[in-house]
Amino acid sequence: MERLNVLALSGSLRTDSYNRKALQIAKRFASEWGANVTEVDLRELDLPIYDGDIEAKGFPESVLKIKSAVEAVEVLLIASPEYNHSISGALKNAIDWLSRGDNSLNGKIAAVFGASAGGFGTVRAQPHLRQILEALNVLILPQPQLFIKTAHEAFDSDGSLKDKKTEERLKKLVHQTLEIASKLAQK
């Protein structure tokens, strides 16, 4: 079959974001598996905050860009931080735009994971993210789930995860998601 197309997305924007770092590892695993991998950077993209009055005038360029980027792939890799027990406003706003007009997320398959400096590693945000994405018909594997805790100590200077078991789990998450996506893409 043809190669799977994957879009990677971090819900946290700062340059040294742990989720950006984890996402780079996930992207590498997806490439090694044999997928075409691209990334959309929410900071660079600079989406407006969703506003029905903006939408009424037509989708802004940045919205069209992320909608077509998502529509062009079968699989999403989403790294989400946890802000106040849920996902970031940045990520929620991107999802809200993606859901407008034709739901660009419809039928996608996603691998979701997250990193936080605290001791729970986004364990409260991820059920929210799953529930939101399920509302938009995105399939997410039940397991493995991945929570990178004490993320300020989790990465080596080369960007890899110090704990090789966690890295292995991230690899499993990405590869299993791609394998399922590949099976479901069969006619």
Add this chain to the structure above:
Amino acid sequence: MERLNVLALSGSLRTDSYNRKALQIAKRFASEWGANVTEVDLRELDLPIYDGDIEAKGFPESVLKIKSAVEAVEVLLIASPEYNHSISGALKNAIDWLSRGDNSLNGKIAAVFGASAGGFGTVRAQPHLRQILEALNVLILPQPQLFIKTAHEAFDSDGSLKDKKTEERLKKLVHQTLEIASKLAQK
């Protein structure tokens, strides 16, 4: 490929339960699709409430029975009522037993839905059910989701749903789940 095996389960026990009724419709759709369908009746089964001291003496006969019934199938149909904003203790207790020893639910695919007499149709219980089942590596399609509200008025005397759109949605839920299960069962 071989026929898929399906196990149906209602989280509500009373004879005239709306969830039992909805489950019978779902079973019919699964049979029509071509699956082997059986049901486990939690009232007849009469599982003890989970107790680590009982477990330490070995699984009771009823627990072994439901564990092997689940292990023998690829797909579950689960109708869940909503009690106090979550799933019933009956259903949670069954899941708790199934998770003990080897997790009997591991790798299963489930179609979940629910009925309630209120105006929300189990919309608060179902995210709980999904989160619990995901913890046990059960795959559930993101959509369609099905909430049968005002269930005391929803069924005809022959057990069918009065609203044919809702019945069609239940059919879609069952058939799509079986189609995905069938694709994933391919080598």
